[in-house]
Amino acid sequence: AEKVNLGVSIPAATHSFMGGINYWANQAKKDLEKEHKDLKITIKTAANAPEQANQLQDLSTVTKINALVVFPFESAALTKPVAQVKAKGAYVTVVDRGLTDTSAQDAYVAGDNTAFGRIPAEYIVKQLGGKGNVVALRGIATTLDNERMDAFNAVLKGSPDIKLLDAKYANWNRDDAFKVTQDYLTRFKNIDAIWAADDDMAVGVLKAIEQAKRDDIKIIFGGAGAKGMVKTIMDGKDKRIGADVSYSPKFIYDAIKLTAEARLKGEKLPATTIIPSVLITKENAKDFYHPNSPF
Amino acid sequence: MTAEAQTKGSVAVEFDGVVKAFGPVQVLHGVSFSLAPGHVYGLLGENGAGKSTLMKILSGYEPLTGGTLRINGQPQQFTSSRDAEALGIVLIHQEFNLAEDLSVAQNIFLGHEKKKGWLLDDAAMERDAAAALAAVGLQVDPRTKVRRLIVAEKQLVEIAKAIARRARLLIMDEPTATLTPGETERLFKLIAQLRADGVTIVYISHKLDEVEQVTDEVIVMRDGRFVARAPTSEVTRHQMANLMVGRELADLYPPRDLVVAADAPAMRVRNFSVPGWAQDASFDVRPGEILGFAGLVGAGRTELFEGLLGLRPASGEVEMLGKPVPNHKGWRSPRDAAKHGLTYLSEDRKGKGLHVNFGLRQNLTLMALERFAKPWLQPDAERGALAEAVKDYGIRTGSLDVRASSLSGGNQQKLALAKVLQPKPKVVVLDEPTRGVDIGAKRDIYFLIQRLAREGLAVIVVSSELMELIGLCHRVAVMRAGRLVATLDADHLTEEELIAHATGTADTHAAA
Amino acid sequence: MPPEQQTPMPQPEAAQHRSQGKPRWAEHLHGLGPVIGLVLLCIGGTLLNSDFATVDNAMNVLTRTAFIGIIAVGMCFVIISGGIDLSVGSMAALIAGSVIMFINWAGPASGSPLMAVVMGAVLAVVLGALFGLAHGLLITKGRIEPFIVTLGTLGIFRAYLTYFADGGALTLDNDLSDLYAPVYYASLAGIPVPVWVFVIVAIIGGVILNRTAYGRYVQAIGSNEQVARYAAVDVDRVKILTYVLLGVCVGIATLLYVPRLGSASPTTGLLWELEAIAAVIVGGTALKGGAGSITGTVIGAILLSVISNILNLTSIISVYLNAAVQGFVIIIVAFLQRGRR
Amino acid sequence: MPPEQQTPMPQPEAAQHRSQGKPRWAEHLHGLGPVIGLVLLCIGGTLLNSDFATVDNAMNVLTRTAFIGIIAVGMCFVIISGGIDLSVGSMAALIAGSVIMFINWAGPASGSPLMAVVMGAVLAVVLGALFGLAHGLLITKGRIEPFIVTLGTLGIFRAYLTYFADGGALTLDNDLSDLYAPVYYASLAGIPVPVWVFVIVAIIGGVILNRTAYGRYVQAIGSNEQVARYAAVDVDRVKILTYVLLGVCVGIATLLYVPRLGSASPTTGLLWELEAIAAVIVGGTALKGGAGSITGTVIGAILLSVISNILNLTSIISVYLNAAVQGFVIIIVAFLQRGRR
């Protein structure tokens, strides 16, 4: 078969989820390069969209890749740079954040951001019996964050007795989540559920609640399925944390593996592969537990 | 007072073939002479003769390049001023060395703080600072920030700082350049007292009358060399001046021309007030006229003109060449004033007069850049202007491509003067124009002012040197405590008269 | 040349007034700039949400101010001396990470968890001092602009943390974490420990700055380095020490930070440098150095956290615009205390 | 800081005066600091990856340097005059967002997509100038520290972009985007358009700084504001203009940026301010102002992108440590050109 020179372009490990992405990408490189003699994988991590565009350019013109797996920093901003890589003849698999112009990609592998917002909402509605006060934390202002929030809101619309008291940005950051939660607790005397929207932020939320010694909060729902959170669910350690929604960074591993193996055989991938986000509960938690991953 | 001091036994100094070079430029060429303890020496020389440099070597601020410096017979290699101070050698700098954000007391004790255990003893320092200030006759709260002081006050703080160090050899580099006779007199008393205590004093000044009055012996340097020494009582001022410049000096002041009395004033100022500093000043200056401004330190002369230039809030009426200045408050900014033909030379050379980190060329042309931008700056034209100014104003410099900071004090002053005359103003205000300038150059500057006046420039000279005002000006206005108390014509100009008005002891109807 | 006669003259009476009285008043008034800003903000906060003016909320705000506040005290020295340090956030993150790794290792290894935690705390301070020393040496002996040095180490520190954490988070083991937690969560006489530490650091900082020769030298160097050199101040040593001091402050802040979340990740301490510098400048210290005050810095730090606290307690404007409100308030507060120049 | 510009660019004078002593030589040598750093880096890059030394790669690097480089040219003026601007990244983001909204609206509305794009480009520059003017006025007339003003607007600009983008991204419509794309992607005489623009901006900047009265005033103010004021320099106007100039540079940079990625989001331009300031300082300008050079700035900007380009082209070390390598290289380069003070 032909040699495959695969480039992987992902965001830098600026928070735990991206740490997981980095881990799984490197894991894929290790496993796959050992397995296939004709495969070379080059991983690049970018701190922002322009840098990622630069790296795509470098991968294409200098490293001369013929296949690319890209986790775009931002959908819109990277559409053109990715299209250019494709124009130079590389096979392009886009992961997680779809491009605004789908003709710039050959395949799309993604988690399900709508489910990421919908599942916690449904869970909270069900657990609270359709009535209660909810606060939410948001990530960083991005399209992705909007999709999740919209899906969350859409579910709550169906339950008029569930009140979303406020939703503020905590930047997918533990410290900011801690502060925002502290202030929520000062402000709202009665909160039934907190949608932390990310397992990293959930850490800050938990600490703030612990400090305020509040016991009115019945549900804390994170997101993405970090190993610590999954372990808590598995062990049933915390009543408030009964479930999580999966959005594993491992999909980058799958995407790289699928792309590399398909290209080695000269095959194509299906245009779209959605890796479903599912509710993690005590029952299925161990399927999502990867103790070696940083996430 | 604090200087009573452990001045037991003073310091004997011997320079033996001292050589100093800044890079390729040699400024001291083997200077040899000695200073016996307990005397007051006057160190004379033209601007750039190397006086300050030699004294910086003596006090540990500059290393010497060659030769030997012996203190009490021991060869010394000072690595810092701290070493020299350990031997009781203290220098009062020609240029101020004060941290503007610190208070007077903090500056006086900088590097020599008094402590109570770990902590500073501010009370004691303020007390001692107050005593040192009293000794030099400066009445400010020691807690005042130096930034708030006027130039003369800063000079006195510099002196107080040295006094508080309890020197056994005290070097004063132009201590009176910005002082008026009152402060100067007080300083002389202090010198006498220190001398009585056995302190050796080196006194550098271009004011030969002071040198004559206060020193026991004069030492003259020229072009980085020792030239002559003599007991002060055996040389006349005239001889001193000739020794300095190495040629016969003619009259210091140019003959006075008469201005055409009928000429319309170039600038007319009416009821001009700078709140807190000057009230209701009214005066005219005509083209070709040299108008002096006399007054004690703190009389408000500097502030009056700063108000006129829009640097301080002010009110009053100003007319320039017959046209009123629109907003009736003087100009909005020095830029505005310059556009209408008024420029100002500040008395604070380092803080307001020159960019010491800039080259000579950039300094010289800064106020007249329009002339050199056509539309791009013409460095060659600028360089030409610099060469011309160096000649006209007698600026002594090794190369034209050095920074202003490497000029000697007096030469910096000449550069600053050349700078404010570059835009070819109609009226120029010169605040202490000959501060730190040697006698030969002073003469050149007087003749230059005279020539410019003859060409139609109206010149206002603010000066604390009464003789300068008397020798140069057509009329002299006297200010006291913010008020213009008198304007004296040339034929009424005597020192007694000026002092009487400045101190308020004159018959108030003395002159028009 | 006629002899000039020297007549002794009296000092003009007027000259005395100016230097006293008014300027001192005016200076004190200036110092009040941030205080006025803070008071106005608090009034506003109370009007917007009555929960704002509760003791609990005040303690929350003060506690979370503690980190930045402590760092800002150190930063105040660096800025007054004419320097800058952009790396404090990354430095805090790396120290936090190192301390966590150390405690996780030493806890089981030494057999005494308490000992491990104590030694971890010491390590935090020592590391801070060492990093500060490195900065100081590069800046003074290496003669590199502080901006460049600390921009460089900003990247270096964070990169190493990310490397150690493998891109994820370093987390304190649970039982050790419980042992360490009181350092952040406990109170003494009703006031949380971090607030106490903050107050103590601020007082010590104030004493060093205003009451010791060292503090005086810091101000002298910032005001005019040449003058300080001429006054035989050991400029390099004083400058190096400002960075060491700041490093120690970062170490102390980290030591309080670790028990809060028990973890360090690549986002830990992000943009703390901007917050710390802002606290110092909002507090009335000029970025060019020379003069500044610890009290101002403390108030500046509190002011900045009060702004975001109030924004969290209200939802009158779009969340998107929170940062804009913050920006406007900072500018307005600075405007209130302007006119120094 | 040396009083002279080390800019070799517009200096025909150097040729004529042969009599000048060592100082000029020494200055030229100093100016070479960043150049030496750059040359060493390039040699290193070539050794690590032979593809580094290709024309394609060189053009790539220069093209991507263009944004930061253009902003850095404006920043150079601000820093030389003794100011600072932290907001350039947010300003670029807000301008990009506004231009995209405008073009998307004007394209269909005016019926002439080309016209819409051209007017959008003009809008970018005008907005930049206006934002710069606002900064200048707040700093000079409002007498607020530049650090504070631009820290405030840093938040404000980004918040408004987030608001307009509704938290997401603003994206240029596809057909309009194709029309605009050549501004970034096309080449003239084998050299990409952004590189041309960068070169032109740098030359104009160099000429203004070294060969106009205005440039001299900027340096004079940075060297000693008080002296400049007494020398009849209109300090406020000159300062305001430096911010306007920087704003215009940001506008031009944005105008090149929009066609590249075709969108603006709340993360656009993040930390550009740090990069731009770093380019200026690495290029040998002191953060305190007074003197500096455009050539140095340009080289500084290129140097910074070459570092990350080389890191992209090699994978000898853990990806986590990229930032650390960058940090080390910046410090080493600065060390090479130290000793100015």
Ligand SMILES: Nc1ncnc2c1ncn2[C@@H]1O[C@H](COP(=O)(O)OP(=O)(O)OP(=O)(O)O)[C@@H](O)[C@H]1O
């Ligand atoms: N740092 C320096 N670099 C280069 N040249 C210098 C430096 N300092 C002084 N010089 C030169 O040394 C010479 C002697 O200067 P110095 O300051 O000792 O003169 P001076 O006798 O004190 O003059 P003045 O009466 O004007 O104060 C001058 O020509 C001056 O330009």
Ligand SMILES: Nc1ncnc2c1ncn2[C@@H]1O[C@H](COP(=O)(O)OP(=O)(O)OP(=O)(O)O)[C@@H](O)[C@H]1O
């Ligand atoms: N009306 C007034 N009220 C208070 N202080 C006044 C008043 N008028 C004058 N002063 C004093 O005048 C001083 C201003 O000094 P200024 O520099 O103007 O004097 P000058 O005549 O320019 O002296 P120099 O010889 O230093 O140039 C201050 O010390 C101030 O206290």
Ligand SMILES: [Mg+2]
């Ligand atoms: Mg001298």
Ligand SMILES: [Mg+2]
């Ligand atoms: Mg005066």
